[in-house]
Amino acid sequence: MKITVVGTGYVGLVTGTCFAETGNEVTCVDIDVNKVAKLSAGQVTIYEPGLEKLFERNLKEERLFFTTSLEDGIRDAEVVFLALPTPPGADGAADLSFILKVADQLGKLMTDYKVIVDKSTVPVGTAEKVIAAIAQNCKTSFDVVSNPEFLREGVAVDDFMKPDRVVIGTNSERARKIMGELYAPFVRQGNPIIYMDEKSAELTKYAANSFLATKISFMNEIAVLCEKLGADVDMVRRGIGSDDRIGKRFLFPGIGYGGSCFPKDVQALVKSSEDVNYDFRILNAVMDVNEKQKLFLLPKIKAYFNDDLKGKHFALWGLAFKPNTDDIREAPALYIIDALVDAGATVTVFDPEAMENVRQIAGDKITYAEHQYTCLDKADALIIATEWSVFRTPDFNKISAALKYKAIFDGRNLFEVARMREMGYHYESVGRAAIV
Numbered sequence: 494m495k496i497t498v499v500g501t502g503y504v505g506l507v508t509g510t511c512f513a514e515t516g517n518e519v520t521c522v523d524i525d526v527n528k529v530a531k532l533s534a535g536q537v538t539i540y541e542p543g544l545e546k547l548f549e550r551n552l553k554e555e556r557l558f559f560t561t562s563l564e565d566g567i568r569d570a571e572v573v574f575l576a577l578p579t580p581p582g583a584d585g586a587a588d589l590s591f592i593l594k595v596a597d598q599l600g601k602l603m604t605d606y607k608v609i610v611d612k613s614t615v616p617v618g619t620a621e622k623v624i625a626a627i628a629q630n631c632k633t634s635f636d637v638v639s640n641p642e643f644l645r646e647g648v649a650v651d652d653f654m655k656p657d658r659v660v661i662g663t664n665s666e667r668a669r670k671i672m673g674e675l676y677a678p679f680v681r682q683g684n685p686i687i688y689m690d691e692k693s694a695e696l697t698k699y700a701a702n703s704f705l706a707t708k709i710s711f712m713n714e715i716a717v718l719c720e721k722l723g724a725d726v727d728m729v730r731r732g733i734g735s736d737d738r739i740g741k742r743f744l745f746p747g748i749g750y751g752g753s754c755f756p757k758d759v760q761a762l763v764k765s766s767e768d769v770n771y772d773f774r775i776l777n778a779v780m781d782v783n784e785k786q787k788l789f790l791l792p793k794i795k796a797y798f799n800d801d802l803k804g805k806h807f808a809l810w811g812l813a814f815k816p817n818t819d820d821i822r823e824a825p826a827l828y829i830i831d832a833l834v835d836a837g838a839t840v841t842v843f844d845p846e847a848m849e850n851v852r853q854i855a856g857d858k859i860t861y862a863e864h865q866y867t868c869l870d871k872a873d874a875l876i877i878a879t880e881w882s883v884f885r886t887p888d889f890n891k892i893s894a895a896l897k898y899k900a901i902f903d904g905r906n907l908f909e910v911a912r913m914r915e916m917g918y919h920y921e922s923v924g925r926a927a928i929v
């Protein structure tokens with residue numbers, strides 16, 4: 494099938510590459526001239542494990558193309574995916590201007606039937622707005638489908654190739670058939686395509702992300718309680734996770750959820766609820782807990798240094814909002830850095846993939862280390878903000894030799910508390926016994 498993907502960010506590039514991998518001819522369109530030039534020259538513009546190999550193969554075998562021209566991009570395409578940003582507006586609602594602008598352009602450009610598929614995360618009622626925006630200038634028939642994306646960054650290729658489910662929101666038989674054909678290679682193992690109406694599909698995406706964010710905030714509150722009551726959140730997590738009704742995943746406490754999705758999507762669902770005079774109380778609490786959780790380590794760090802961080806120097810491992818990505822949108826590490834600098838401390842950071850992205854926004858506010866161990870030079874203590882695998886079994890001799898104080902503040906519970914105690918560290922984590 495000939496398809497177009499508009500927007501070549503984390504979702505668009507993965508979507509385009511994976512559809513090319515199943516034999517489709519895919520043209521990806523982006524307004525970012527630099528991005529399109531790099532992609533056309535064979536350079537992958539995001540860090541996403543497994544993507545490069547598929548990308549190179551499909552580019553070489555001429556199933557994957559890039560252009561800045563929407564007109565050229567949609568020529569002869571049967572399906573056009575919109576993988577455009579939907580950032581929060583000033584009031585927290587999703588900003589639909591990127592989507593509606595392209596919809597308007599599509600209406601003017603389309604000369605034959607196409608299925609326009611919204612892959613971006615959008616509030617209920619967006620499909621209707623997209624239909625209206627296209628229809629005002631369109632001379633041909635078309636369908637608009639809501640097909641929310643559930644991939645996680647860091648494992649995006651796997652999630653796309655083997656999705657737990659594919660959600661397709663449409664009332665058009667014609668569009669349903671085309672979408673079913675396109676997704677058939679991805680659901681061969683019995684994972685379902687779930688067909689529904691557009692509004693239910695749009696809400697499914699927000700409900701999924703909000704439920705997962707709720708699970709995390711719930712566990713973060715249990716972690717706080719564990720510390721106050723002397724329990725261990727790792728034990729509690731295992732104790733509840735073995736109940737199938739609860740499930741083992743997404744029960745890991747830490748320094749809050751970040752990324753480009755959970756924070757904005759929970760906020761957008763709260764705003765959608767307000768718009769229909771509904772106070773979504775659980776989600777307000779979820780956001781509240783997460784705001785506090787980002788700075789969970791700070792009082793512990795301050796207490797260790799007798800409430801005076803002026804002149805202290807910290808090594809910080811992990812900048813990306815989660816491991817295996819270079820994405821730093823809403824990364825908890827950035828909030829910790831700001832708080833430390835505001836308190837008069839200095840910070841040297843290390844991350845395997847996200848350093849360049851941070852350098853662009855933080856500049857010389859902090860210093861950047863070439864290596865996780867040189868990051869420790871002259872540091873008073875080590876803070877861990879992201880659970881990259883390379884941080885899981887570090888050389889503790891190097892750590893203790895470099896640090897002025899043998900203190901580690903771990904926002905991702907990487908190490909056994911008992912082992913750290915044996916090695917003589919002042920080790921603080923989230924929801925487990927602190928060592929003084």
Ligand SMILES: NC(=O)c1ccc[n+]([C@@H]2O[C@H](COP(=O)([O-])OP(=O)(O)OC[C@H]3O[C@@H](n4cnc5c(N)ncnc54)[C@H](O)[C@@H]3O)[C@@H](O)[C@H]2O)c1
Nearest residue numbers: 500501502503504523524525576577578579613614642646
């Ligand atoms: N990142 C994720 O893990 C993820 C997962 C599921 C759903 N989503 C949703 O998917 C959507 C896209 O997210 P993302 O993370 O890929 O965003 P992104 O910011 O990484 O990428 C968006 C791309 O769209 C391009 N763009 C903007 N205006 C354009 C236009 N008029 N024409 C062509 N290209 C244009 C930008 O240049 C950019 O390359 C959002 O709604 C997001 O909520 C994201």
Ligand SMILES: O=c1ccn([C@@H]2O[C@H](COP(=O)(O)OP(=O)(O)O[C@H]3O[C@H](CO)[C@@H](O)[C@H](O)[C@H]3O)[C@@H](O)[C@H]2O)c(=O)[nH]1
Nearest residue numbers: 642643644645646743744745747749750751752754814815
């Ligand atoms: O037990 C857990 C699991 C995750 N997190 C944090 O939650 C955030 C989000 O993690 P994750 O969901 O793995 O990454 P995303 O790439 O943001 O993916 C989420 O957001 C995407 C965009 O909407 C959806 O497509 C995915 O299904 C959804 O998982 C990160 O900061 C994690 O550190 C925790 O704190 N504890």
